[in-house]
Amino acid sequence: MAMVVEAFVSGLLNALGDLAMEEADALLGVPGEIQRLQRTLRTIRHVLRDAERRRIEDEAIDDWLRELKDAMYDADDILDECRVQTEKKPTERAGATKRRRFSWFSGFRRQVELTHEIGARIRELNRRLEEISARRTAFDLRAYSDRKPTSRVSRKTSPVLESDIVGTGMEEDARDLVELLTTEDSRSNILVLAIVGIGGIGKTTLAQKVFHDDRTKASFRRSMWVCVSQEFVDSDVLRDILAGAGGSDGGARSRALLEPVVESLLRGNKFLLVLDDVWSEHIWEDLLRNPLQGGAAGSRVLVTTRNEGIARRMKAVHIHRMKLLPLHDGWSLLCKKVAHGDDEERDARSLAAIGLKIVEKCDGLPLAIKTIGGVLCTKGLSRRAWEQVLRSAAWSQTGLPEGVKGALYLSYEDLPSQLKQCFLYCAMFPEDYIHLRQYLIQFWIAEGFVQAAGDLTPEAAGEEYYRELVRRSLLQPHPMYHDQFGCTMHDLLRSLAHFLTRDESLFVKDVQQGWKSAASAKLRRVSVIAPGTQRIQPILDAIKKQESVRALLLERTSVSETDVNDHLRKLRRLRVLHLADTRILRLPQHIGELIHLSVVKLHNLRSLDLEYVPVEGFPSGIGRLQHLNVLRGLVVNTGRAWCSLEEVSNLRRLRWLAISKLERAWAAAEPGEAAAKGLRNNQDLEWVEMHCSPCRADTAPPSFGFAEEEMERIERVFDTALHPLSSLDKLEIQHFFGRRYPTWLTTASVGLLLPNLRRLVLVDCRLCPWLPPLGKLPSLEFLRIRRASAVVAIGSEFLGCEAAGGKRRSSSPVLFPKLTELWFDGMMNWEEWRWGVAEDDEVAAAMPRLSHLHLVDCPRLRDLPEALSRHATALTRMQIKGVGALKSICGFSAMKRLQIHDESGLESVSDLPALEFLEVSNNKMSSLPKWLVTGLQAQFTALQRLDIEGSSQLLRSCLQNGEEWPRISHVPIVYIQDDQHKYIYYIRSSSTAYTNLKEHSDDHGKKVNEDQEQDMDDSQGDEAGEARLDSFLAPIPQDRRAVRKPPWANLCLCALNEAVANPFDCTDTPDRSNSPTK
Known part of the structure; x- marks a missing residue:
């Protein structure tokens, strides 16, 4: 039940404790009744956990709990009405007005009637509860002492999500399935494949790995992922296909209108469509077969399903049957969940005997092992605690939905009662629904599920609840969202939640x-x-x-x-x-x-989110919503009837503010009058988004159509009305058209004004030629500067150094001390990046933690600062794309991954001793660039993988007899693709290569063996003047095939699925379209 009675009783007792007893008794005319209610609730609550467990199998207990639950809901409603009455001012309670004596008298009489009614309901409620409580003895319920929520004491773990893949079986299965997907087959334009297995066995995990394999990506022009669910809706499926293929539904909602759009978009394209969690073959036979028939040869449909019969009826050409996880792999997965670091791994190994027994009870299901690992994470590496988990009665719980094992129920049963309610609330949404953290927490708070202790706000406590459910693997972070902002729930866990509610x-x-x-x-x-x-x-x-x-x-x-x-x-x-x-x-x-309304309510409204809603403004009076925590989509308007910036400053509890059309603000207040307090009253503000309207499309630099007076006014608005607080954690400024950044961002004391700022995004600030001294921000971790068109040079002002006596000085010995990720994007006029800190300058370090650097679409940038490699010693990943004037990348000792796209002017890439992965992409590239040849010969000694995208001429020159082959043959893994999606994938350790070049594949596919290759007769000639490359991709000898059969040797029916969106796009709010998550 979404209302867990144990949690509800605790919540009611807390609410009663907060109520002003004497005032409530006097107001309602029920002396002693509220205390009587408290005593009854305390008597009942200790047996409720046992009752909720036994209700699944015992109908009498279920009826008793349902009756108790109804009484609890009534009690909650009455208490809310008590709070409303006691919180009112005396004049409001009396209904007094200054206008008419009659209004005062009628209001007073109605108030007396209302309070008498509430008092009578409290007396009746006490009678009901005492009668229900007396009947509990008939069920012999066990009493349990209170448990505190474990979310407060869970051990800290890495925010980076660990892979769920253990052992070698998954890797081998994925390789085979990729091979099947990309093998040419003349039987039909479209082939169906399937992955089959029971719920929670890892079908989706395998499909994810296959879907994102490089060869899979290279083989299909369009790739789409659709989560189907049991009760799929035709139009939803078609819209998801359109979204995945990069098309638009144009507002169409019906199947009749959507089908021809899908057919037109996919006609002539080689596509991959993943249908995840299929429960009926009708989705193929009755809905998708016809509109997909126009796809190009080689198109594939990949299915995951629990029912092999469905795969057969869909005429799949291969079925991959999932196997249960072996015991030793299951133990490895459990250790990944419970142990972090060498010391904990050593302690976990000492519990191997108990751990293996626990894994054995999970029946080889990865989902069960992960959720039990989530339980053990809260217990610590204690033998006694693990033995208690092993002996739990929940393992043998009966009466659960089909496919839901005792391990999953144990994971639910172990939750504190408040977290149980939050978990169960997710059953309100469809399968594979993406739950956004902010909104889910607001729902929990409105329902009264979140109990904040001490100085914690309800929102902060809700964040802890949310992250605890993630740590326990009851919610799964979606890869498209940063910082676990979006999550999904596995369909088996949702089935359990749906059953219990x-x-x-x-x-x-x-x-x-x-x-x-x-x-x-x-x-x-x-x-x-x-x-x-x-x-x-x-x-x-x-x-x-x-x-x-x-x-x-x-x-x-x-x-x-x-x-x-x-x-x-x-x-x-x-x-x-x-x-x-x-x-x-x-x-x-x-x-x-609706006096109880909490998420779209007026009295105690906490969250008002109208982002992307085309409103002209907010009505005046917003400032009276003193409980408002989130205000997004606020549009500035100048009329008296509209909300002003000064009103916003009165919202003392505001934590998240998104405000747009700020250019209107100067008309609302003349200079000197413009809400001089700024946002200083908003002491809890953590996240602010400040947006002006975008420049008109018909404007151009240098002023983009703005008059000098307009630019000066917007500068004053940002300087005064939008002055932020030291509490700020995230800040985003978009479309600012002043000629300088706000003074509070450019002052030398910016580090003192914004000491807690962790994330800063500056987008389309097109008229500011200089960047603020952001190096002084002591907590900044993420910085993105996008489309700063006026910036030509970046120097010491960016780091925050001041010249003194010929030397650069900083008030801090470390500049950008915590910065880990830096983006420069769309800087079309940026030419020079000067570090501005010399060896003898009095600055100890700069960017010591920087690990990711992205330079995208900065075509005029000529050089990276020489000092960057000396200071940014933790830099491990660099993306260079559209930086055509860049000459060299040198001296980064920790660099492990380097991506270089469209850099025709690059001359040198050297001194990268740790480089493991190198990606080079330029569709016009017909031969390996000189810097790459030099690096492969002597520089890149640690290189493990080389990815190249170029012309078809380059692809063919990299085959064994080609000109470039000797230069790349020593690299352990090489992947080369041309602009026609033809590729070669070479693995040196196994002397194996894969390709989709038809003239170099055997009858079955693409797998070849270099050691046992057979030279082909070159005299057979070329097609269209192309050189023969068979010497590189010879057929597999029969004796080799006998050792390990390729997956097509026993064709039957096969499948896969799943996708992940780009996690790096941090400026635009991602949509909630379906994407692989299980």
């Missing part, structure tokens, strides 16, 4: 089926996420009768303002109202009557 929560994807369920149960939460083509009125009519509903989520539906207005006034207990991607353009008429 079945009696009070309803998720609807098919409205025709869902409205019957909505009418038959006493619901507390309803989520409808359905295509706009479905008529939603029946389910709204059913919900209107459910006055107990506390959360209503309507996403991607055809619901209108009229629909909501007609139904909201009945849902008086609503705490969460989520309206996303609907036709609603304004707040519903009766929203002010």
